[in-house]
Amino acid sequence: MNEISNFCNGECSSDDDSATIQQAPKPTIPYNGFDPNSPPYQIDNQGNRVALNVKTISTDAVHYGGVLEYNTHNLFGLTESIATNLALEDIRKARSLVISRSTFPGSGSHAGHWTGDNHADWENIYTSIPDVLNFQMFGIPLIGADICGFAGSTNEELCGRWMQLGAFYPFSRNHNAIGDDPQ
Structure with missing residues (x-):
């Protein structure tokens, strides 16, 4: 975090x-x-x-x-993303990939955004769509949600539909909490 x-x-x-x-x-x-x-x-x-x-x-x-x-609270994630991106590119001498949960408009040139811990339910699959579209308008094109939900155990239909939707997320990953059923 x-x-x-x-x-x-x-x-x-x-x-x-x-x-x-x-x-x-x-x-x-x-x-x-x-x-x-x-x-x-x-x-x-x-x-x-x-x-x-x-x-x-x-x-x-x-x-x-x-x-x-x-006056500065929302800038912390942005400044940390900038510092992390610059350090990684300096060390590796190659383009870096930084994903953040704490972003600010304009962060997209330094880091992508992950929408944070969500739940394995239909409401969260629905809200992931406007989340992704809104962050595009904030200047953060690399954005995605935890496919199949992070918290709670999913089911086959929900996870299958979320995998289909996730193919259209710019940043796509399946991630869930320890103790929940594997997905």
Whole structure:
């Protein structure tokens, strides 16, 4: 995974008294009281409306130069893809193949996109079609979903139909979770 993530929401702390967490002073929020941890909208992540700081860095964290995480969060996957692509091409002296789950418009010149863990069901085969088409418009032509679904056990008809559809994905792979039936 190439996105900033952790197992706590926002700032992490420790119950261990010997641990010292040094934090930079929080910046004064410059946008007339705008709070980056509580923006006036919510992200609808596949029907799951959660705060922007769930399992990631707090959006009011301050980066070098006083830049708020809120203003740079979506660029992390892009900058990591650029660095990975450049390093691989420098080491191998050949064109590289980088697949990312964390992309940004324009990432397509540095990496392809994998739509992330999906489920072995008909709804996910249907949603994979607009996913692929939308990323084409974002400038990311190499895009694909986990054929037959990642989570859950598939069945012969679903997997067969998904294999047929997957032949038209620009990036095509069959991938599933450990513990689910082989596909």
